[in-house]
Amino acid sequence: xxxxLFRIGxxxxxxxxxxxxxxxxxxxxxxxxxxxDKNRIRLIPLEAPRGRVYDRHGKLLxxxxxxxxxVVTPEDMDRDTVPTLAKLLKTPESDIRARLKAxxxxxxxxxxxxxxxxxELAFHIEEHRSELAxxxxxxxxxxxxxxxxxxxxxxxxxxKINQEEYAANRENQxxxxxxxxxxxxxxxxxxxxxLRGWRGGRQIEVNARGKMIRxxxxxxxxxxxxxxVTLDMELQQTVMELIGPRxxxxxxxxxxxxxxxxxxxxxxxxxxxxxxxxxxKQRIAYLNDKASPLVDRGVSSAYPPGSVFKLVTxxxxxxxGKITTQSHFFCxxxxxxxxNSVPRKCWFARGHxxxxxxxxxxxxxxxxxxxxxxxxxxxxxSDYAHRLxxxxxxxxxxxxxxxxxxxxxxxxxxQFKEKWYQGETLSFAIGxxxxxxxxxxxxxxxxxxxxxxxxVEPRLVRSVNARKKDKRKVNIKKQDIEIVKKGMxxxxxxxxxxxxxxxxxxxxxxxxxGTAQAPPKNSHAWMTGFFPYENPRVxxxxxxxxxxxxxxxxxxxxxxxxxxxxxxxxxxxx
Amino acid sequence: xxKKWLKDVYWPLFFAMLALxxxxxxxxxxxxxxxxxxxxxxxxxxxxxGFSIFFLMPFVGYRTFLSSSYLLxxxxxxxxxxxxxxxxxxxxxxxxxxxxxxxxxxxxFAKLSTVLAxxxxxxxxxxxxKENRIILGAVAxxxxxxxxxxxxxxLGTSLLFIPVLLSVLLLWGIRYRYLxxxxxxxAASAPFLWMFLKEYQKxxxxxxxxxxxxxxxxxxxxxQSKIAVGSGGFWGKGYLQGTQSQLNFxxxxxxxxxxxxxxxxxxxxxxxxxxxxxxxxxxxxxxxIKHTTDFKAKLLSAGVLSVLFAxxxxxxxxxxxxxxxxxxxxxxxxxxxxxxxxxxxxxxxxLSVHKERSIF
Numbered sequence: 020x021x022x023x024l025f026r027i028g029x030x031x032x033x034x035x036x037x038x039x040x041x042x043x044x045x046x047x048x049x050x051x052x053x054x055x056d057k058n059r060i061r062l063i064p065l066e067a068p069r070g071r072v073y074d075r076h077g078k079l080l081x082x083x084x085x086x087x088x089x090v091v092t093p094e095d096m097d098r099d100t101v102p103t104l105a106k107l108l109k110t111p112e113s114d115i116r117a118r119l120k121a122x123x124x125x126x127x128x129x130x131x132x133x134x135x136x137x138x139e140l141a142f143h144i145e146e147h148r149s150e151l152a153x154x155x156x157x158x159x160x161x162x163x164x165x166x167x168x169x170x171x172x173x174x175x176x177x178x179k180i181n182q183e184e185y186a187a188n189r190e191n192q193x194x195x196x197x198x199x200x201x202x203x204x205x206x207x208x209x210x211x212x213x214l215r216g217w218r219g220g221r222q223i224e225v226n227a228r229g230k231m232i233r234x235x236x237x238x239x240x241x242x243x244x245x246x247x248v249t250l251d252m253e254l255q256q257t258v259m260e261l262i263g264p265r266x267x268x269x270x271x272x273x274x275x276x277x278x279x280x281x282x283x284x285x286x287x288x289x290x291x292x293x294x295x296x297x298x299x300k301q302r303i304a305y306l307n308d309k310a311s312p313l314v315d316r317g318v319s320s321a322y323p324p325g326s327v328f329k330l331v332t333x334x335x336x337x338x339x340g341k342i343t344t345q346s347h348f349f350c351x352x353x354x355x356x357x358x359n360s361v362p363r364k365c366w367f368a369r370g371h372x373x374x375x376x377x378x379x380x381x382x383x384x385x386x387x388x389x390x391x392x393x394x395x396x397x398x399x400x401s402d403y404a405h406r407l408x409x410x411x412x413x414x415x416x417x418x419x420x421x422x423x424x425x426x427x428x429x430x431x432x433x434q435f436k437e438k439w440y441q442g443e444t445l446s447f448a449i450g451x452x453x454x455x456x457x458x459x460x461x462x463x464x465x466x467x468x469x470x471x472x473x474x475v476e477p478r479l480v481r482s483v484n485a486r487k488k489d490k491r492k493v494n495i496k497k498q499d500i501e502i503v504k505k506g507m508x509x510x511x512x513x514x515x516x517x518x519x520x521x522x523x524x525x526x527x528x529x530x531x532x533g534t535a536q537a538p539p540k541n542s543h544a545w546m547t548g549f550f551p552y553e554n555p556r557v558x559x560x561x562x563x564x565x566x567x568x569x570x571x572x573x574x575x576x577x578x579x580x581x582x583x584x585x586x587x588x589x590x591x592x593x
Numbered sequence: 594x595x596k597k598w599l600k601d602v603y604w605p606l607f608f609a610m611l612a613l614x615x616x617x618x619x620x621x622x623x624x625x626x627x628x629x630x631x632x633x634x635x636x637x638x639x640x641x642x643g644f645s646i647f648f649l650m651p652f653v654g655y656r657t658f659l660s661s662s663y664l665l666x667x668x669x670x671x672x673x674x675x676x677x678x679x680x681x682x683x684x685x686x687x688x689x690x691x692x693x694x695x696x697x698x699x700x701x702f703a704k705l706s707t708v709l710a711x712x713x714x715x716x717x718x719x720x721x722x723k724e725n726r727i728i729l730g731a732v733a734x735x736x737x738x739x740x741x742x743x744x745x746x747x748l749g750t751s752l753l754f755i756p757v758l759l760s761v762l763l764l765w766g767i768r769y770r771y772l773x774x775x776x777x778x779x780a781a782s783a784p785f786l787w788m789f790l791k792e793y794q795k796x797x798x799x800x801x802x803x804x805x806x807x808x809x810x811x812x813x814x815x816x817q818s819k820i821a822v823g824s825g826g827f828w829g830k831g832y833l834q835g836t837q838s839q840l841n842f843x844x845x846x847x848x849x850x851x852x853x854x855x856x857x858x859x860x861x862x863x864x865x866x867x868x869x870x871x872x873x874x875x876x877x878x879x880x881x882i883k884h885t886t887d888f889k890a891k892l893l894s895a896g897v898l899s900v901l902f903a904x905x906x907x908x909x910x911x912x913x914x915x916x917x918x919x920x921x922x923x924x925x926x927x928x929x930x931x932x933x934x935x936x937x938x939x940x941x942x943x944l945s946v947h948k949e950r951s952i953f
Contacts, residue, residue: 043823
């Protein structure tokens with residue numbers, strides 16, 4: 020009896036085992052099979068090199084250089100690894116431990132402890148590898164910008180991808196990894212998808228220690244597409260030198276192709292500082308700098324245009340028929356809207372005397388434009404400003420493009436719950452009041468004038484497929500534009516002109532200066548125009564923040580820039 | 594003479610041993626052919642030694658062992674104490690001692706001598722005389738080596754003594770309520786035993802209850818061995834094709850975790866085959882127990898059987914998460930000389946029981 024009990028007990032035990040095995044192997048077999056595959060098959064991503072960026076003459080603006088990263092596989096470390104590393108890198112141990120704890124893409128993935136270490140240190144570590152368990156030197160491609168500050172606002176900068184960006188691109192693992200870089204501004208941001216390329220990867224079978232047993236599958240990374248920007252980096256560098264320590268924005272556009280030759284903003288930053296985590300201090304300095312070096316003054320900031328806006332007022336007056344070339348107004352040096360109102364001053368206190376539209380532009384007479392302004396409504400001026408592209412975003416390949424502000428009566432009612440006063444129209448007519456424009460908008464306006472009203476869409480990047488030209492014309496009569504152009508010619512070429520300091524001996528410049536009040540500080544200095552007067556080839560804008568008089572501060576830069584352009588683009592042809 | 598010998602050998606027992614060892618050899622090869630060590634060759638040697646002892650045991654006779662069982666028991670206790678003091682530390686536990694060129698595992702020896710001592714002790718007393726005292730004596734015989742082995746620390750081996758004691762007591766004739774009471778007391782005293790456990794043993798048990806407490810630490814083996822066995826599915830991945838064990842995700846896969854290799858490569862069918870062979874082995878042992886008239890021999894054989902069964906149950910059970918991880922070899926299948934030889938001695942004793950079944 021007891022024997023049978025014993026026997027049954029044993030067989031029952033075997034039956035229980037069999038049941039357990041059936042449960043694990045037959046019922047849940049598929050599940051464990053998947054787990055087993057997850058164990059042994061690992062995908063090691065290979066980052067793709069970012070595409071390079073060239074200027075119009077094939078000079079490298081953004082490239083990749085070899086860098087040494089110090090990486091550690093935490094699973095392979097021993098007790099001495101961290102203290103020894105801390106000594107070598109001269110950093111607290113807690114620092115290294117924090118880096119080791121950061122999320123990794125797969126088990127046994129090496130964690131990057133220090134990016135871009137010096138060649139000497141890399142070789143030293145490589146020689147002492149046997150004493151540093153788990154430590155390796157990885158050679159990676161690092162972004163490099165040979166021109167440094169010169170093209171920084173155009174090229175932008177990159178940064179390491181953050182959690183949200185990674186999560187947002189989760190479905191696109193071919194392009195985005197946990198350690199990928201991502202464009203944060205400028206071309207690097209806008210063309211990020213093209214530049215970043217396609218990550219490759221190796222599907223490998225590993226053993227329990229994460230060591231590769233065999234290669235199952237491999238795909239080479241595909242480098243990102245190379246881009247060509249339209250800038251002439253040598254000309255741009257010359258311009259940077261001409262600007263010197265001032266805060267300014269300077270642009271030059273090739274009118275035929277509508278391509279930027281120069282797009283400079285100062286103070287600039289060195290995009291290389293955003294590549295290596297080692298330059299964190301430099302980055303923080305940029306962010307805290309009151310002069311905001313990261314902001315492209317030409318694209319992202321808007322300022323009162325001052326007298327440059329008189330081009331719009333003149334066009335509005337002529338095109339609406341309120342004035343003609345025969346219309347003359349007397350400038351006594353001041354102007355009253357009504358006999359009882361406070362007098363407004365012309366900048367030239369002795370007065371310009373009796374002036375028509377040509378002299379008014381040439382000498383930038385405020386009183387003439389007050390009179391024109393009086394004949395027009397604010398909404399009319401606003402309408403013409405919009406026709407010339409002011410108050411609207413200029414769609415170029417840049418980030419944070421401002422639309423500026425072109426006010427009208429509706430806008431004022433909404434903003435201040437007040438009606439528009441005629442006195443404000445007068446200020447509006449000479450480019451003050453609420454009006455704000457970016458140097459980029461002014462450049463496009465000037466380009467449209469230079470091209471007799473053809474719509475202009477400036478561009479910064481040469482695309483592979485030719486773009487469809489927008490054949491639109493602005494809704495302003497050509498003869499009116501020609502009048503204004505002639506006025507602009509006199510600005511530089513006449514001995515009374517406000518822009519004569521820009522005059523060059525190899526051709527005639529047409530331009531308009533502006534000195535926009537920016538109390539309590541010094542005025543902003545503007546100058547915009549095109550060259551040569553007959554069959555214009557380039558348009559430009561020069562803006563110097565608190566630079567004083569437009570005819571003085573900006574004219575020098577215009578002259579220097581055109582001389583260099585002439586030397587590079589005309590002389591060689593002739 | 595030879596004809597007589599042939600007649601005296603209980604062949605089903607040998608065939609079961611042989612089949613299990615052959616299966617073991619195949620999977621020792623599968624799990625270690627990538628590493629140096631030639632374990633399958635070494636195992637062949639141990640098989641030769643083991644089978645020789647198995648066949649030679651009847652010539653000595655189990656009675657000799659029974660009559661010297663207290664002496665053997667005393668020696669094994671001394672060895673266990675010695676190993677605690679002078680033993681080699683391997684894998685964090687003192688389990689081995691060197692005698693000349695040999696390294697022996699006194700716990701294997703103690704297992705056998707305790708079974709012998711128990712059979713001798715209980716077999717000399719009837720269950721109707723002074724039952725309580727005799728039970729206490731049997732418990733004492735079992736507990737001394739158990740505690741010594743536990744302190745090595747080798748929880749797995751020490752726990753094997755419990756089913757041995759229970760099954761021998763059952764066959765001896767203990768009152769059922771005593772048996773049930775002792776199980777209850779044993780369960781109730783578990784919390785006290787807990788205090789005596791080493792840190793890693795406590796961890797093992799906690800992790801057994803929830804392997805994902807520490808998936809890369811103490812729970813790792815439990816999880817990985819279950820993945821190995823489970824991923825084999827019904828048909829298995831094929832001989833030499835197991836990834837879990839071939840790529841070292843399962844540690845110790847030629848010794849304690851050899852079932853993972855079999856389960857992964859031959860699947861449920863392979864496991865069925867293995868369990869079938871064990872059932873066949875146990876069946877052979879039952880036949881011997883059934884046909885012997887010597888009460889001591891019955892107890893001895895039953896003790897051997899329960900040791901084997903407990904090892905099989907714990908070893909396979911741990912690989913599928915039914916039992917906590919314990920370092921126990923799978924009888925005849927795992928690589929290892931000590932284990933193979935000591936089981937051969939034990940089965941040799943049972944063979945001798947068969948030979949002398951009708952001495953009266």
